[in-house]
Every structure is written in C-alpha cells, then in structure tokens.
Amino acid sequence: MNQTATKYAREIEDLFAKYPADRKQSAVMPLLHLIQRDFGFINKQAVRDVAEIVGITPTEVASVVGFYTLYHDTPQGKYRFQICNDLPCALRGADQFLAELCKSLGIQPGETTPDGMITVEAVMCLAACDKAPMFQVQGPQGITYHENQTVEGALQLTKELAGKEVKA
Amino acid sequence: MANEITLTIDGKQVTVPAGTLIVDAARELGIDIPVFCYHPKMEPVGMCRMCLVEVGRPMVDRATNQPVMEADGTPKLQFGPKMETACTTPVSAGMVVIGMSDKVKAARNDVLEFLLTSHPLDCPICDKGGECPLQNLTMGFGKGSSRFEFEDKQHNQKHVPLGELIYLDRERCIQCGRCVRFQKDLADDPVIGFYQRGRNLVIDTSSEPGFDSIFSGNTTDICPVGALTTADFRFGARPWELKSAASLCNHCAVGCNLTYNTRREAKSDGNVVIKRAMPRQNEAVNEIWLCDKGRFGYHFAESHQRLEKPLIRKDGELVESTWDEALDMAAKELRAYGFRFVSLASGRLSNEDLYEIKQLTENLHGQACLYSPMAGGDLTPLIGYADPQGLSRVGKGTVIVVAASNLHQEAPIWWMQVRAAVKRGAKLIVVNARSTRLDKFASAVVRYRFGREAEAVLSLVPAAETSGESGKIIAAAENLVVLYGSDGIGLEGSRQVAAASAELLRASNLLGKPGSGLLPVWQRANDQGAWDTGFTPVDDLAKVVSEADGVLIAGADPAGDHPAYAAALKKAKFIIVQEQFLTKTAQLADIVFPVQSMLERDGSYTNGTRRVQRFMPVVEKLPGTRPDYLVTAQVRQKVVHSNLEFISAAQVFMVLAAHLPDYQNLTYATLMETVPQHPILGRSDVYYGGTSFENRQGLGVQLGTAANRRDKYSLPAAPSTQNQLPDLEHAEELMAVPVAELLDTGTITQKSVLLGKRTSTPFALMHPKTAQQKGLAAGDKAKISLAGVTYQAVVRVDESVPTLHVLLPRSLGIPLDKPVLVKVIQ
Ligand code: SF4
Ligand code: SF4
Ligand code: FES
Ligand code: FES
Numbered sequence: 001m002n003q004t005a006t007k008y009a010r011e012i013e014d015l016f017a018k019y020p021a022d023r024k025q026s027a028v029m030p031l032l033h034l035i036q037r038d039f040g041f042i043n044k045q046a047v048r049d050v051a052e053i054v055g056i057t058p059t060e061v062a063s064v065v066g067f068y069t070l071y072h073d074t075p076q077g078k079y080r081f082q083i084c085n086d087l088p089c090a091l092r093g094a095d096q097f098l099a100e101l102c103k104s105l106g107i108q109p110g111e112t113t114p115d116g117m118i119t120v121e122a123v124m125c126l127a128a129c130d131k132a133p134m135f136q137v138q139g140p141q142g143i144t145y146h147e148n149q150t151v152e153g154a155l156q157l158t159k160e161l162a163g164k165e166v167k168a
Numbered sequence: 169m170a171n172e173i174t175l176t177i178d179g180k181q182v183t184v185p186a187g188t189l190i191v192d193a194a195r196e197l198g199i200d201i202p203v204f205c206y207h208p209k210m211e212p213v214g215m216c217r218m219c220l221v222e223v224g225r226p227m228v229d230r231a232t233n234q235p236v237m238e239a240d241g242t243p244k245l246q247f248g249p250k251m252e253t254a255c256t257t258p259v260s261a262g263m264v265v266i267g268m269s270d271k272v273k274a275a276r277n278d279v280l281e282f283l284l285t286s287h288p289l290d291c292p293i294c295d296k297g298g299e300c301p302l303q304n305l306t307m308g309f310g311k312g313s314s315r316f317e318f319e320d321k322q323h324n325q326k327h328v329p330l331g332e333l334i335y336l337d338r339e340r341c342i343q344c345g346r347c348v349r350f351q352k353d354l355a356d357d358p359v360i361g362f363y364q365r366g367r368n369l370v371i372d373t374s375s376e377p378g379f380d381s382i383f384s385g386n387t388t389d390i391c392p393v394g395a396l397t398t399a400d401f402r403f404g405a406r407p408w409e410l411k412s413a414a415s416l417c418n419h420c421a422v423g424c425n426l427t428y429n430t431r432r433e434a435k436s437d438g439n440v441v442i443k444r445a446m447p448r449q450n451e452a453v454n455e456i457w458l459c460d461k462g463r464f465g466y467h468f469a470e471s472h473q474r475l476e477k478p479l480i481r482k483d484g485e486l487v488e489s490t491w492d493e494a495l496d497m498a499a500k501e502l503r504a505y506g507f508r509f510v511s512l513a514s515g516r517l518s519n520e521d522l523y524e525i526k527q528l529t530e531n532l533h534g535q536a537c538l539y540s541p542m543a544g545g546d547l548t549p550l551i552g553y554a555d556p557q558g559l560s561r562v563g564k565g566t567v568i569v570v571a572a573s574n575l576h577q578e579a580p581i582w583w584m585q586v587r588a589a590v591k592r593g594a595k596l597i598v599v600n601a602r603s604t605r606l607d608k609f610a611s612a613v614v615r616y617r618f619g620r621e622a623e624a625v626l627s628l629v630p631a632a633e634t635s636g637e638s639g640k641i642i643a644a645a646e647n648l649v650v651l652y653g654s655d656g657i658g659l660e661g662s663r664q665v666a667a668a669s670a671e672l673l674r675a676s677n678l679l680g681k682p683g684s685g686l687l688p689v690w691q692r693a694n695d696q697g698a699w700d701t702g703f704t705p706v707d708d709l710a711k712v713v714s715e716a717d718g719v720l721i722a723g724a725d726p727a728g729d730h731p732a733y734a735a736a737l738k739k740a741k742f743i744i745v746q747e748q749f750l751t752k753t754a755q756l757a758d759i760v761f762p763v764q765s766m767l768e769r770d771g772s773y774t775n776g777t778r779r780v781q782r783f784m785p786v787v788e789k790l791p792g793t794r795p796d797y798l799v800t801a802q803v804r805q806k807v808v809h810s811n812l813e814f815i816s817a818a819q820v821f822m823v824l825a826a827h828l829p830d831y832q833n834l835t836y837a838t839l840m841e842t843v844p845q846h847p848i849l850g851r852s853d854v855y856y857g858g859t860s861f862e863n864r865q866g867l868g869v870q871l872g873t874a875a876n877r878r879d880k881y882s883l884p885a886a887p888s889t890q891n892q893l894p895d896l897e898h899a900e901e902l903m904a905v906p907v908a909e910l911l912d913t914g915t916i917t918q919k920s921v922l923l924g925k926r927t928s929t930p931f932a933l934m935h936p937k938t939a940q941q942k943g944l945a946a947g948d949k950a951k952i953s954l955a956g957v958t959y960q961a962v963v964r965v966d967e968s969v970p971t972l973h974v975l976l977p978r979s980l981g982i983p984l985d986k987p988v989l990v991k992v993i994q
Contacts, residue, residue, distance in 0.1 A: 047374060058374035059361040066363035066372075 004049035008034055012053060025054045028064055032071055037140060041072040069123065070138060077112040077119035079139040079161050081154070085122045088129035097133035098122055100151045105158065117162045137161075175263040190254035190265055191219055192847065200853040201267050202276065202305050204283075204392050205344040206255035208847035208857055209456065210353055213256075216283070216344055218305070220251040220275040222266040235262075251275055276309035283342045284314060286322035286367060287393070294340065296394030298407040299859055302342060322367045330360060330371075331379030332925040333399050333460060334388065338370045341395040347371065347387035354457075354584060356605070357381035371395070377926075382580055382910055385463040389447065389456070390858035400464055400922055401444040405431050410443055413786040414865030416773055417445075417454075417462035418516065418766055421690035422581045423775030423868075424454035424462050427861040428767070428786045440787045442466055442767070447860040450867050451845045452558035453779065456860035459580035461910055464922045466767065473749055475762035476792040486760065491794075491802075498759050499806030501742045502532060502718055509534030510716040513703060515692030516723035518771030519780070520820040521796035522694070522701040525722060528804045537712065538695070538703035539724040541659045541906075541985050544652070544666030544688045545699025549830055550874040550881040551673055552778050553649050553685035559585040559777075564593030565646035566683060569628065569672065570606055571599040572621045572665050573653025577910040578689045579776070582651070595645070597638045599624050601656055601905075602933075602975070603968035612638040617970045618656045618905050618987060619893030622664035625652075626889060629675045647683035648676045654691065656905035656975060658986020659705050664887045671886040679875040690776055691908070691978075697774035700828060710736035720744045721753055722763075722796055728752035730983040731957065744803070746796050761799045762792060769795040770817045772839060774871070780831065781868030782839040830871050840866035893987055896972040901989040902938065903973045904954065912979035930982055932961040932992065933975035939965050943994050952982065953991045 005012065011034060012027070019026040028050060035046050042065050044058075051058040065071040072080075083101070085094040098109060102120055105113055112119040128134045131147035135154070139161070146157065174183045177194050184193045189212060191201045204216040224245035227236040236244040245264055251272065254265070266272065284306065291297040324338035345362070348371070352358040359375035373379045388396045410429035417424040425448040432440045445466050447458045478494035479486040489497075502509065509532040511525050529536040538545075555562075559582060562568070568586055575583040583606065590596050590609045598610040601618050616624035627634040630643040642648060650669040654662060669686055678684040690696060706712050709726070713719055714736035721743065726733035728751050737743060737756045745757035754760045768789040772782045794802075797820050804810050818836045825831045842863055850862030874881040896903055909928045932950045934942075944950050948963045952974070959982045969975060974992055976982050 044374070051374075057358050058376075059359050059372070062363060062372065062374045063361035067365050 002049045002052055004031075004035065004046055005053050025056050025060075028054050028056065028061060029068075032061070032065060036071050037142065039075075040078060040140070041075045043073070070143070078117050079137050079158075080119045080121060081135050081137055081158075082121050082123040082126070083135040084124070084126045084128070084132065086125040086129075088125070089132035089134065092132035094133050097149065097151060097154075101154050104151060104155055113158075115162065118158050173259050173261050173263075175259050175261070175265065177265040178267050184259060186258075188259050190221065190223070190252075190257050190259055190263075193259050194254065194265070194267060195848050195856070199267060200856065201254045202301075202309070202853075203255055203856060204301065204342060205346060207346050207350075207390055208849070210346070210349050212253075213345060213349070214253045216342070217253060217279050218276065219254040220279070221254045221272055222247055222269055223252045223257060224264040224266070225260060226262040273309060276305070277311060280306055280310040281315070284310065285316050285320075286324075286339065287342060288321075288339050290340075291394075294337075294394035295397045295402055295404070296391075296407075300394060301392040304853075324370060329378070329399075330373050330396075331377055331384065333464060333922065334379050334384050335397050335399060335402055336371055337395050337397070340393045341371055342393055343369050344392055346390045346392065347396055350387055350390060351381060351383070354588065355381055355383040355386070356587060357383065360387070382460050382576075383457070383584070385460050386447075386457050389860055392858075398444070398464070405429075405433075405443045411440075412861065413784050414448060414863075415767070415783045415786055416693065416781055417458065417465075418693040418773070419461050419465055420579050420693060421688070421695065421776035422454060422579050423693055423773055423779065423781055424458050424581055425450040425781065425863060425867075426458060426462065428466070430786060442787060448865070449845055449849050449860055449863045451560050452556060452777075452867065452870070453775065453781075454581045455560050455585075456849060456857060457581055457584065459910070460926070461580070461923065467922065474790055474793075475747060475750055475754075475760065476790060478762060479750075479754075479757070479760040481758045486755070486757070494759050494761065495802050495806055498744055498761075498803045501758070502744075502803070502807050507533070508715065508717040509720070510537060510712055510718070511535070511720040511722070512537045512539050512709075512713070512724055512726065513698060513720075513722045514539040514724040515690060515695030515698050517698070517796055518694060518766065518773060518783075518817070519697040519701060519824060520771050520817045521722065521800065522698050522703060523820060523824040524797045524800035524804065525720065526702045528720070528800055528807070531804060531808045531810075532718070534716075534718075535706075535712065536703045537709065538698045538705045539709075539726065540691060540695050540698070540705045541657075541662060542654050542666075542688060542690060542695065543659060543663035543705065544669075544686065545690075545696055545704075547666055547670050547686055547883070548688065548696060548778055548873070549700070549871070550883065551670060551679050551686050552871075552873050553687040554778060554870055554873045554876060555682045555685075556870045558779075559589060559649075562589040562592070562594050562647075562649070562683070566594040567597065567642055567645035567648050568594055569597045569599060569625075569642075569648070569650045569669070570604075571625050571650065571652045571669060572655045572657055572661070573600070573651060573689050574604045574655045574908055575651065575653060575689060576605040578653045578655075578691070578908045580910060582687075582689070582776075586651075595641050597628065597641060599628070601970055601973075602966060604655075611641055614638060615968070617891075618903060618973055619661070619891045620889075621657060621661055622668040622887045622892075623889035625650075625665060625668035625672055626886065628672055631675065642672075642676060645676065645678065647681055648673060648678045649684060649687060651687045651689055653689035653908070655907050656973075656987065658906070659707060660986065661892055664892060667884045667887040670883045674883055680878060682876055685873060685875070687776055693775070694773040696776060696778055697772075697780075700774055700778075700830065701824070709733065713737055714739035716740050718742045718744070720746070720800075721757075722746040722800070725751040725753045727756055729979070730985060731955065732983075746799050748793075761794070762790075763796045763799060764789050764793045768793070770836075771795070771797070772817075772821060772836075775868075778830075778871040778873075779868045780834060780839060780871060782836055782866055784865065834869055839868055841869075842867050894989075900991070902934075902942075902992050903987055904952070904976050904984055904990040905973060905987045906978045906984040907933070907975045909977035909980060912977060928977065928980060930959065930961040930980040931964045931977060933964045933966055933969055934973070934992075935969045935971045936965040936967060938969075938971050938973070939963055942992050944992075948994070951993050952976070953993075954982065954984070954988065 015027040051061045134147040171186045204218045224247040226243040227246045328336040363372035427448045477488040480489040511529045596610045599614040630639040743757045745754045747754045767786040825834045849857035
C-alpha cells in the first residue's frame with residue numbers, strides 16, 4: 001500500500017485543496033518537503049508513493065528531488081550543516097572555517113559524525129555573502145540561518161543539537 | 169501574401185510562412201545552422217546555444233514610424249548587441265541573418281568548448297561515430313585541443329542499461345533534453361528525466377521496468393551524441409560499413425517505412441545480416457518514428473528454426489522432399505479435390521502473394537478466406553480515410569473518433585499522431601468499453617458495455633437524441649476521421665462497428681472530403697491488401713475449413729492459435745501450407761512449402777489508409793526457399809497450365825494492377841516515386857533531425873476512394889443497436905473478450921530475442937469487483953477455463969472495465985478470437 005498516502009492523509013487533503021483539481025502535480029514539492037523534514041531524505045519508495053499520489057511518473061518526481069539541493073536522496077546526519085564557500089564567503093575565510101569545523105568534528109566535508117547527528121557539507125551562495133562565515137542547518141525542525149560564525153560557536157551549536165536529541 | 173515573410177539569410181532571399189523559425193527558414197535555402205537541442209518535430213527550448221546567429225532587423229524611426237534608409241536607399245539595419253538563437257527566433261519581414269561570420273563561428277567554438285568540458289570524445293569506440301552531430305560540429309567549429317585539465321573532467325558511468333532495449337553512456341550526454349522531451353511531449357511516457365543539475369546532471373529512469381515505453385528506440389535516433397544506443401546495435405558495427413535496404417514494418421496496419429542497415433560479416437559465416445532497423449521518413453505514414461516492435465522485431469528471419477526443404481506426408485509422416493515432387497503432388501491432389509477448395513491467407517503476405525493465391529482459388533472455384541477477425545475492408549475503397557498527407561498533418565477543424573480500439577497497442581504510431589493532432593487543435597472522441605491511453609486527450613469519452621459497440625458509435629450521430637456533447641462536436645466538424653479497432657470484439661462485433669462507423673460518416677455529410685473517412689485499425693500490415701485482392705473473413709472458419717476437400721494456408725497458423733481450428737483442420741482432406749516455420753498448422757499439412765520472409769524478397773503492402781508501398785530484399789534468401797507468390801504460381805501452373813513459371817514480384821504486380829481497378833496504373837516504378845518532404849531530414853546534417861533516413865526509395869501511392877472521386881456507391885444499412893452479447897446478470901461465467909497487446913508472442917515477435925525480454929505475460933483484466941467476486945486480487949494467478957482447457961493468467965484490475973467481463977490478450981497463449989463465456993477461478 002501507499003504508506004506515504006496513509007501517513008500524510010490530512011496534509012495531502014489540505015494541499016490538494018490549494019490547487020485546481022486537475023493540477024494535482026502542483027503538490028509534488030510540498031509533499032516531498034514533508035517527507036524530507038520527517039525522514040531527512042527521500043527514498044525510492046517515497047518517490048514512487050508521491051508519484052502515485054499526484055499522478056505523475058516516479059521519474060518526474062525523482063527529477064524534482066534531484067534538481068533541488070535541499071531534497072536529499074540518501075540518508076545523512078540528522079542535522080546538515082551547509083556551509084557556504086562560494087567566492088564572496090571564501091574571501092571572508094569560509095574555506096578555513098569549513099576545514100577547522102570539520103577537523104574539530106573529526107570528519108571530512110560531506111561526511112557525518114559517528115553518532116549520526118551532524119553532516120557538514122559545502123554549498124553554493126546562500127545570499128548572506130557579507131556575513132560570512134555563515135551556514136544554514138537543515139534538520140527536522142526546518143532550516144535555520146547562522147551568520148558571522150566562529151568555529152567555537154558552531155561547535156557549541158552541534159553540542160546543543162545533540163543534547164536536545166539525548167533529552168528527547 | 170500577408171502570412172508569408174521574406175528575409176535574407178547569408179545573402180540569399182527566402183520566403184516562408186509567418187511563424188517559421190530562422191533555423192527552419194535556413195534549411196529551405198540549404199543553409200545548415202547547427203543545432204543540438206532543437207528538433208524540428210518538437211517545440212524549441214533554446215537550451216544549448218549552438219544555433220547562435222547574428223540577426224539584423226530594419227530600423228524604424230520612432231517619431232515617424234517609418235523605416236530608416238541608408239544613403240543608398242536600402243533599409244538601415246539594426247543588429248542587436250548579442251547574437252540570437254536561430255531555433256527560438258521567428259522570422260520577421262526584412263530580417264537579415266548572418267550565419268557564418270567570424271563572430272558566429274567564435275560562438276560555436278565557445279559552445280562546443282563548454283559541451284566538451286566533460287565529454288570524452290571517444291568517437292573511435294562510440295556507436296554514433298560517423299553519424300554524430302557532435303563529432304561533425306566539433307570537426308567543423310571546435311578547437312583542436314582542450315584547455316581543460318583531464319583530471320577536472322566529470323567522469324560519469326559509461327554503461328547504464330536504462331531498460332532492456334536502451335543503453336546510456338552518461339559521459340557522452342550533452343544535456344540537450346531531446347530524449348526527455350520526446351518521451352514527454354510526443355510519446356506521453358515521461359519515464360526518463362534529468363537527475364541532479366549542473367555538471368552532475370544525468371539522464372535517469374525510475375520506471376519499472378526501466379525506460380518503460382514502446383517508443384524508446386526513437387530517442388537513440390534523435391540523441392545528437394552517442395549517449396543513447398540500442399541494445400540491438402551497441403558495438404554492433406560502424407555506420408559507414410553498412411548498406412541500406414528500404415523496407416516496411418510488417419507488424420501493424422500503419423505500415424511504417426524503414427531502412428534496414430546490413431553488413432556481410434565473418435561471424436555470421438560471411439552472410440549479409442541486418443545490424444539495425446532505422447526509420448525512413450514518410451510524412452504521410454510514420455514521419456520519422458518507429459515503435460519498438462517495428463525497430464527490434466525483425467530478428468525472426470535469423471531464427472534457426474526456418475524450413476529449408478519442402479515437406480510431404482508419406483505414410484502419415486512429414487518427410488523432406490524436393491520442390492518438383494512437392495509441386496507435382498500438390499497439383500495432383502488439387503486437381504482431384506479442387507471442387508471444394510478453400511484458401512486461408514493473412515495480411516502478413518504481400519499483395520503479390522495474395523493475388524496469386526486468389527487466382528488459384530478462382531481457378532479452383534474455391535473460397536478465399538482472410539484470416540482476420542475484423543470486417544470493413546469492403547468499405548474502405550468507398551469511404552476510407554485517404555488523405556494523401558496522412559494523420560501527421562491533422563489539426564484544427566478535424567474530429568477524430570476512435571472506436572473499440574486500444575490504439576496505443578494496436579497501432580502505436582497512429583496513437584502518437586492522434587495525440588499530436590489533438591495538440592494541434594483536432595478534437596478527439598473516444599468510444600470504448602474501458603479506459604485507454606487516449607481518454608485523457610479526448611473532448612468526450614463514450615463508454616459502453618461490450619456487445620453494445622455499434623449502439624455507442626451510432627449515439628454520436630448528431631441527430632441522435634443521445635448524441636449530446638459529442639454530437640455537437642461532430643456537428644461542428646470540418647473533417648471527420650473514424651478509426652475502429654478490435655478491442656474486445658470478434659468478427660461479428662467488428663462488422664457492426666464498421667457499419668456503425670460508416671453510418672456516422674454518412675450522417676456527417678463530410679464524405680468526399682479527402683480529410684474525412686474510415687480508418688480500420690487492422691491487426692496485420694497488409695489486411696487491407698488482402699481485402700483488395702478479394703479475401704474476406706468468414707464467420708465460422710472452423711466449419712468452412714473442416715468441410716473443405718483441399719485447403720491452402722499461407723501466412724497464418726490457425727492450429728497454433730486455436731484448438732478449434734486445429735480440430736477442424738484435422739477433418740480437412742488435404743492441406744497445403746506455405747510457411748517459414750514448422751508451425752502447428754504446418755505439422756497438420758500434407759505438403760509444406762518453405763517460403764521466404766519479407767526480408768528476403770520484394771513485394772508490396774497496402775496499409776490501413778490504403779497507401780500501397782513497396783519493400784525490397786534486405787538479406788540473401790535462405791537456400792531452398794521461394795517467395796509465396798512464386799510457390800502459388802508454380803502450383804497454379806501445374807493445376808491449370810497457366811504459363812507463368814518464372815515470375816517476379818514486379819510482374820505479378822503488373823498483372824494485379826491490370827485487374828484491380830483501384831490499382832490501375834500502379835507499377836513498382838510509381839510506388840518508388842518521391843516528392844520533397846518537410847521538415848527536410850536525413851541528409852548529411854544528421855544533427856538537424858536525427859538519424860532517420862531520407863526517403864529515396866518511394867513514398868508509395870495513396871489509393872483514392874469512391875467518395876472522393878464522387879463516384880456512385882452504396883453503404884450497408886445502419887446496424888441494429890441490439891446488444892450483441894448475452895445478458896450476464898445471472899451467469900456463473902464471465903464474458904471473456906479478446907484485446908490487443910503490442911508485444912505479444914505472435915509467430916514473428918516470439919522469435920525476436922531482444923523483444924522477448926519485453927514481452928507481456930498473459931493477463932486477465934477485470935473490474936476489481938468482478939475479481940473480488942471470484943476471490944481474486946491484482947497480481948493473483950487466475951485459472952481460466954475455456955472450451956474444456958484451463959489457462960493461467962495474471963489478474964489485473966481496472967475500474968473502467970465493465971463488471972462480469974474479463975479481458976484477455978490475443979496471441980499470448982489463450983485462444984480467443986471473439987467474446988465467449990469462460991469460467992474464471994482462483
Ligand atoms: S541522452 Fe542524448 S538526447 Fe538525451 S539529453 Fe543526453 S545528449 Fe540529449
Ligand atoms: S507502429 Fe506499427 S508499422 Fe509502425 S513500427 Fe510499430 S508495429 Fe511497425
Ligand atoms: S557567497 Fe556565501 S552567502 Fe553568498
Ligand atoms: S539553443 Fe538553439 S539549438 Fe539549442
């Protein structure tokens with residue numbers, strides 16, 4: 001059965017209400033967003049489920065997942081630290097920031113900490129070029145922006161996020 | 169004319185219809201503006217920038233709105249600061265296009281450099297090498313060497329099977345999107361798509377099975393690089409080693425024109441073998457497309473199970489014999505039994521074969537039976553759809569009715585063309601018992617319960633009280649095309665549908681216009697030719713056959729298709745079979761003549777629109793075999809002492825043309841005539857339209873109709889609107905109806921290994937409620953008992969199927985030629 005349809009029955013109904021009846025496929029991105037938020041990535045089965053729900057092919061859904069950088073097709077850490085190291089940020093030391101943060105966490109860019117909590121990735125411009133070093137964190141609660149950062153501050157944040165998990 | 173525009177391209181003037189794109193206007197002058205993403209059969213997208221040209225437009229004085237003139241009196245031109253894409257820019261009056269300046273060449277050089285940042289240029293091992301747009305344009309405009317570090321190249325997978333038939337080399341893809349757009353916009357199967365973006369972008373499929381589309385092969389023609397290749401041709405040969413032979417697809421009534429590429433090779437014992445099938449442009453038939461059955465389904469001829477010697481029955485056993493002995497025996501027996509002679513032939517045979525068999529049948533005062541469950545071939549010469557342009561140009565003003573047909577499976581290319589016609593503004597009305605893949609493009613859908621097809625078609629007649637919305641659409645039609653197929657009906661049902669369709673056309677008062685008429689979706693390539701040469705289907709074939717003294721069967725395997733026919737044949741006194749294989753029918757014969765496949769000989773077919781087309785020999789003939797027409801002619805010569813022993817297909821066609829009024833004046837030479845076709849494709853500039861071949865071997869001849877000639881003719885009376893099938897409400901059994909499945913296991917497709925992997929399994933399609941009643945669910949194996957025999961089929965469910973019915977595929981092992989009651993159990 002289509003587990004996605006069952007799990008998000010209410011949300012799907014609300015979403016469909018926003019679009020004309022013959023434009024169900026408009027709901028593809030918000031639906032993927034729900035899955036991304038709750039599972040941290042969108043697997044093949046979810047792609048098939050969404051395709052069935054909105055009435056397009058799995059290939060078309062996969063194209064959407066592939067195109068947008070905030071949808072992920074493989075599981076990674078619960079929180080993704082996405083550090084901008086595009087040119088303007090690089091001029092303000094983003095590369096060094098990225099290297100040091102990774103070193104402190106004991107991982108390489110693109111990798112995840114052994115406890116599965118934190119993934120660090122380098123990304124393209126996030127439109128806060130004047131406030132580098134900066135990053136965004138993509139996690140179950142959504143996306144948060146962190147500007148004018150220090151390595152210490154970022155490390156503190158990783159600890160807080162991990163701590164929250166332990167309590168929960 | 170107001171809607172014609174004159175412009176200048178590279179110093180030459182050309183006049184084209186308004187709305188024409190610069191790139192297409194240039195083609196008319198023979199100027200090739202290079203393209204990658206643009207394809208003349210698809211909407212432009214302007215993605216690759218290869219087609220940049222300098223465009224100047226006459227300057228207009230803003231104050232006076234008058235054109236500004238140069239001192240010499242010529243209009244002053246204004247060139248934009250940037251170049252424009254010729255594939256997205258429509259022409260305008262007085263436009264001047266410069267397609268070969270240094271600036272343009274530099275732009276092409278730059279675009280190529282970008283495209284080649286990660287492309288491997290491994291032309292020496294690439295299947296496209298030799299006919300590759302990227303290779304040609306790199307030679308023409310590219311840099312001699314790359315400025316990019318080899319290490320910085322993106323290395324993608326080079327061997328990605330997208331499905332059973334198509335392989336992808338991701339490194340070679342230049343992201344033009346032609347394949348993705350074809351699958352979405354033309355094939356309506358968006359099962360391949362872009363994945364990721366930027367340099368990481370790849371083509372991918374998520375369908376199950378991969379690249380699940382019956383049109384997939386076309387993407388390999390239009391891919392401008394060697395990224396998409398067929399499993400058939402991959403690493404098979406270099407294009408320049410190949411010879412070409414013009415042929416026709418013999419799998420359905422569309423009659424697609426194709427070119428077989430052949431090569432003599434050591435690994436095939438020095439024989440000429442077919443390396444691939446390619447479309448040959450015929451805008452009135454298949455344009456530049458082929459379905460996968462046509463492209464990959466030719467391997468039957470290579471099968472090692474072919475018959476090579478005549479067989480005769482001696483002491484109850486079929487033993488090998490010589491042609492002389494077998495022919496003598498045939499003649500002797502036919503002279504003895506000739507008083508009740510029946511010939512049974514199918515549209516797998518060419519016009520020449522059928523004509524000879526018909527002559528023999530007449531000589532013996534016998535009955536010529538067509539092995540087909542469809543009627544109406546006598547109506548097409550009167551009111552057939554005979555537009556010389558074919559379906560590919562149909563658009564606004566035309567109403568297309570598709571009745572009792574699962575067109576997608578019955579005639580794939582017509583399906584694609586009907587869909588395209590709707591996009592161009594034609595209106596579609598679908599009349600079918602269950603939903604089909606045309607429904608979503610239809611302006612109106614009419615449903616009926618099986619058995620009430622004629623009633624449903626007649627309900628469209630504008631005057632009919634029941635006609636409603638669809639009646640209004642038809643009343644407003646400028647042209648009306650009615651296609652009817654064989655979805656869920658047998659011969660009797662087909663007769664009703666054909667008559668009802670004729671009545672609908674008559675009532676529309678549009679008959680006589682070339683764009684209006686009847687178009688039967690025959691099951692075989694030359695069914696229409698069989699009707700034209702005098703064959704007709706019979707209601708009780710088993711009875712007719714069992715009562716015959718002598719039976720000649722050619723191009724058909726009734727015993728293999730249906731146990732009832734096998735039983736009937738056992739009763740016939742004397743059977744001659746002309747076959748390529750030792751089929752079940754051949755096994756029952758007294759004489760079996762080994763014949764050639766269409767690939768080994770020439771001949772002609774008449775397609776569904778009654779276009780007569782020629783096919784040429786492609787490979788060498790199998791030693792010991794003869795073409796059907798020759799076998800029959802030789803038998804005939806011995807029976808009635810006709811003096812035609814050594815004849816060619818061309819000679820038979822001449823006689824045929826002399827005797828069949830509609831074929832008057834036709835010769836092989838006239839069938840081979842061509843006229844320029846648009847878009848201009850298939851020349852050396854393969855980048856423009858892909859690797860479809862230019863048609864230099866003939867477009868065929870469209871036969872006229874009595875209606876279009878304004879001759880007198882009479883149509884059958886409108887059929888009754890009675891239900892043709894028994895009432896089911898209280899029956900234990902279900903009504904089983906036969907439906908078409910493109911990739912079936914007919915005598916020809918099952919011999920094609922490649923398609924074998926894509927062949928459907930037998931299924932039983934039911935309404936979910938009906939399935940539930942029988943204790944079945946989708947995916948279960950159902951047992952279907954039919955005339956005492958039990959068959960297995962996988963249950964499929966579809967809410968649109970009428971309850972208490974079960975749809976079973978033809979030619980997938982379950983013998984069903986008309987609706988019958990069956991028991992279905994778990
Ligand atoms: S596979 Fe070929 S047709 Fe498809 S996007 Fe790549 S280059 Fe274009
Ligand atoms: S549409 Fe019909 S004629 Fe054309 S390639 Fe397919 S099977 Fe052959
Ligand atoms: S370059 Fe980093 S935010 Fe713009
Ligand atoms: S942009 Fe014109 S052909 Fe690609």
